[in-house]
Every structure is written in structure tokens, then in C-alpha cells.
Amino acid sequence: MSTQAAGVVVPGQEKRKKKLVRRAAPDGSQRIRRVVQWVFVALNVWIGAQFYLWVRWFERGGQGWAVNRPAGVDGWLPIAGLMNLKYLLTTGRVPAMHPAAMFLLIAFLAMSVVLKKSFCGWLCPVGTASETLWKMGRRVFGRNFRVPRWLDRELRGLKYLLLGFFVFVIAWMPAAALKDFMAGPYGTIADVKMLNLFRTMGVVGIAVMTGLVVLSVLIQNFWCRYLCPYGALMGLASLLSPVKIRRDTQACIDCGKCSKACPSSLKVDELVQIRSVECTACMACVASCPVENALQLALPAAKAPDAAARWRGRAVNPRAVAAVLAVIFLGVVLLARMSGHWQTAVPRAVYMQLVPHANEVSHPM
Ligand code: SF4
Ligand code: SF4
Incomplete structure (x- = not known):
């Protein structure tokens, strides 16, 4: 006679039976997260397209349809965001050049403090691209590849080294030097330099990008896990999160x-x-x-x-996560707009001198 038939309880068996309360319905978190991710990608595509048209207007000598510079492009200038944040903290004044970079950094840090590194998992377009690539790799190869544990630990330190380098350089610069850097030709068109980096990419740049794409297909979140200093900063802020x-x-x-x-x-x-x-x-x-x-x-x-x-x-259900992220993001952007600190106020004549010659403007240091 089996122990079950005899009504004998095998130690642990009753406990296991009691515990197995199947979930009534899927939580929908991944569907909601994907919607949020792709809405943010769409927002960035729209900002990118508008910024490209803005640059082209200056490159064509002011001919054709003029669009305004989208301040949201500053979100792609994380170093400017850090510099401006230090400037604000040390002088109490909101920087005039690329203030949106600082406000967006503050918004993303606030998200991390409230909801772990949710910026990376829910909003960052690079994170979304990375996730799309490793999922593609999983479909093609049936799995993703794992970096050996000892190497994984070492490689994860790289992003902190990069972050440490930027923080050290910015911490070392006095507020006046930060202001001069941001107001100089390089700081003024740092966004255009960033765009041109991709538009005029050389052989080395293409090889590096290809390598990153291939590694991202093979290894889950390769860029985010090992190399992204922005994600490293968000991760450190996430240590404060009660959630x-x-x-x-x-x-x-x-x-x-x-x-x-x-x-x-x-x-x-x-x-x-x-x-x-x-x-x-x-x-x-x-x-x-x-x-x-x-x-x-x-x-x-x-x-x-x-x-x-x-x-x-x-x-915290996934709808609440999406709502909190939206409130923080829109709240900070609205605050910056309403206080008149969202747009960079540079006369068109200055941009007309700098933008068409952006590739000739070199780093001042
Ligand atoms: S998936 Fe759920 S039940 Fe399974 S080990 Fe993780 S927490 Fe436990
Ligand atoms: S532990 Fe964190 S990173 Fe891993 S699946 Fe859960 S929420 Fe995502």
C-alpha cells in the first residue's frame, strides 16, 4: 500500500501541497512594460527626427522649413547632465546650456530611488534595443550564452570604472570651469557632435558598433551589464529604493x-x-x-x-510602475518647462556659425 493511500503524510508533502496556489491570471507586466518601452522609443525617434531636421536647416544655410530644436535631445548628453547637476549643487543656479540634460538625469535618478533601476528596464531606448537583440539571439540559437562567472564579475566592474572616471573629472572641475566648458563652442553643439558621430562613422566606429550588436545578440544585455556608466549610476541610486x-x-x-x-x-x-x-x-x-x-x-x-x-x-503592480514612471518623467519635464529652464537659449546666429562646422570644433581639453 502506498503511503498516500494509507493516509500517511510524508514529511514535506502536505506542506508542498498547501503551498501550491496557482496564480489565477498572468500579471501582464511584460505586455505593459513593452508598451512603455516602445512609447519611449517612439518619443526618441520623434525627437531624433526633429533634431536632424533642425541640424540640416543650419547646414543648408537656413534654407527651407525651419523647426525648433527639441530640448529632449539633451537626454542623450548624460555627461552634460552630470556637469550641470554639479553646477546646480555647487552654485544653486540652473545652468543655461543643456539644462534639460540635468532635469532628465534628475528624473531618471528619482525613478531609480523609487523603483530600482526601472529607467533601464522600462524606458531606456538602448536597453530596449539590447533586449530586442538578445531575444532575437535566443530565437536564432535557442539560447543566450553565459559569460563564465569569474569573468562576468570582472567585466561588470568596467561600467563603474567608466562612471568613476567621469565623476572624478567632473568633481575635479570648479563650477566656473564647468560653465565655461558648457558655454564654449564644444559644449554648445555637443548634441550636434553626438549626431555627427553616427552620421560620419569611420571604419573603427562601424567595427565597434558591429561588435557590440553581435555581442548583444549572443549575451543578454551585454552593453547594459558591462559597459553603460549611466546604468551604473542608476544602479547605485537604486540601492536607496524601498521597493x-x-x-x-x-x-x-x-x-x-x-x-x-x-x-x-x-x-x-x-x-x-x-x-x-x-x-x-x-x-x-x-x-x-x-x-x-x-x-x-x-x-x-x-x-x-x-x-x-x-x-x-x-x-506594486505593473500598472502602478508605469504610472509612477510617467508621473516622475512628466512632472520633472513640466517643472523645467514652467520654470523656463527647459530650452537652451542660444541665438540662431550662433548656431548658424557653429552647426555647419561642427566637425571642426574640437574638445577644449
Ligand atoms: S518562480 Fe516563484 S515559485 Fe518558482 S522559485 Fe521563483 S518565486 Fe518560487
Ligand atoms: S530580479 Fe530584477 S532584473 Fe531579474 S527579472 Fe526580476 S525584476 Fe527583472
């Missing part, structure tokens, strides 16, 4: 699906909460979990006898 991925060990059935789903290779099924700077709050782990209330993006759980009560009012 984390939290696993309820009483509800969890140890199936390991969350760890397999994590694009940051975090051991979700072995931890009670994810403190890691690599967590992007993407909620892929939550979406993959088959058990109701076993895994949540949440504030610390309450002490309660059942999983539902432990998470009540503490779990």
Missing part, C-alpha cells in the same frame, strides 16, 4: 522559473529579496512565477499568516 523584488519563502515552491527568467542572471529563487544593483525592476521573474503571491515587486511584507495578507497594499 524590491521580494520572495515569500512560505508560498514559493522552489521551481526556479524566476531565476531562469531573470535577464540580469540574479538568483531570485535563492534570495528573500533582491538588493542587487543589477535589478531593473523588469518584473520578468514575477511574470514567470506560477504561484500566487510567491514573488512580488513590493515594499517589505507585513507579518501575516497567509501570503495574500502579507502582500496586501505592499505589492
Whole structure:
């Protein structure tokens, strides 16, 4: 007679049966996140197209249809954002050149403090491109490739080295030097230089870009994981976030699906909460979990006898994540616009002198 038929409880068996409360419905987090990601990509494409037309107008000597410079392009100038933030913190004055770079940096840091590195997982167009590439690689090769653990640890340090370098240089520059740099020819058209970097890319540039694309197809989030200093900064800010991925060990059935789903290779099924700077709050782990209330993006759980009560009012659902990100983003942009600190105020005559000759303007240092 089997132990079950005899009604004998094998230690752990009853416990396991009690724990397996299947999730009633998918949480929809990945669908909502994808919508947010592609809306942000569309916004950046629109900004990029407008900026390109703006540059072309100056290159054509002011002929044809004139468009305004979209201030949002400053979001692609993270170093200018850091410089301006230091200028604001040391002088109390909002910088005149590329102020939007600073406001966007503040918005993205605020997102990280509230909702982990959600900027990377929900908004960043480079992150979205990276995710699209590794998913493509997974479809083609049936899997993504893993960097050996010892090498992965070393490589992850690279982005902090890059961030440390920029922070060191900017920290070393006095406020007056920052102002002079930003108001100089190079600082004024740093956005045009960035565009031209891609428009007039040489053999070396194309080889580097191709290498990054290939590595991004093969390895999950190659750029974000190893090389992005912006993501490194967001990760450090995310350490302050009270919201984390939290696993309820009483509800969890140890199936390991969350760890397999994590694009940051975090051991979700072995931890009670994810403190890691690599967590992007993407909620892929939550979406993959088959058990109701076993895994949540949440504030610390309450002490309660059942999983539902432990998470009540503490779990953050994907719609709330999207709403909070939208409120922070739109709130900061609106604040900058209403206070008159969103646009860079440079006369068209100055741009007319600089933009067509952007490739001749060299870095002052
Ligand atoms: S732990 Fe979850 S939320 Fe964090 S990166 Fe991994 S899958 Fe995304
Ligand atoms: S997916 Fe992770 S949290 Fe959910 S039951 Fe499986 S091991 Fe536990």
C-alpha cells in the first residue's frame, strides 16, 4: 500500500501541497512594460527626427522649413547632465546650456530611488534595443550564452570604472570651469557632435558598433551589464529604493522559473529579496512565477499568516510602475518647462556659425 493511500503524510508533502496556489491570471507586466518601452522609443525617434531636421536647416544655410530644436535631445548628453547637476549643487543656479540634460538625469535618478533601476528596464531606448537583440539571439540559437562567472564579475566592474572616471573629472572641475566648458563652442553643439558621430562613422566606429550588436545578440544585455556608466549610476541610486523584488519563502515552491527568467542572471529563487544593483525592476521573474503571491515587486511584507495578507497594499503592480514612471518623467519635464529652464537659449546666429562646422570644433581639453 502506498503511503498516500494509507493516509500517511510524508514529511514535506502536505506542506508542498498547501503551498501550491496557482496564480489565477498572468500579471501582464511584460505586455505593459513593452508598451512603455516602445512609447519611449517612439518619443526618441520623434525627437531624433526633429533634431536632424533642425541640424540640416543650419547646414543648408537656413534654407527651407525651419523647426525648433527639441530640448529632449539633451537626454542623450548624460555627461552634460552630470556637469550641470554639479553646477546646480555647487552654485544653486540652473545652468543655461543643456539644462534639460540635468532635469532628465534628475528624473531618471528619482525613478531609480523609487523603483530600482526601472529607467533601464522600462524606458531606456538602448536597453530596449539590447533586449530586442538578445531575444532575437535566443530565437536564432535557442539560447543566450553565459559569460563564465569569474569573468562576468570582472567585466561588470568596467561600467563603474567608466562612471568613476567621469565623476572624478567632473568633481575635479570648479563650477566656473564647468560653465565655461558648457558655454564654449564644444559644449554648445555637443548634441550636434553626438549626431555627427553616427552620421560620419569611420571604419573603427562601424567595427565597434558591429561588435557590440553581435555581442548583444549572443549575451543578454551585454552593453547594459558591462559597459553603460549611466546604468551604473542608476544602479547605485537604486540601492536607496524601498521597493524590491521580494520572495515569500512560505508560498514559493522552489521551481526556479524566476531565476531562469531573470535577464540580469540574479538568483531570485535563492534570495528573500533582491538588493542587487543589477535589478531593473523588469518584473520578468514575477511574470514567470506560477504561484500566487510567491514573488512580488513590493515594499517589505507585513507579518501575516497567509501570503495574500502579507502582500496586501505592499505589492506594486505593473500598472502602478508605469504610472509612477510617467508621473516622475512628466512632472520633472513640466517643472523645467514652467520654470523656463527647459530650452537652451542660444541665438540662431550662433548656431548658424557653429552647426555647419561642427566637425571642426574640437574638445577644449
Ligand atoms: S530580479 Fe526580476 S525584476 Fe530584477 S532584473 Fe531579474 S527579472 Fe527583472
Ligand atoms: S518562480 Fe521563483 S518565486 Fe516563484 S515559485 Fe518558482 S522559485 Fe518560487
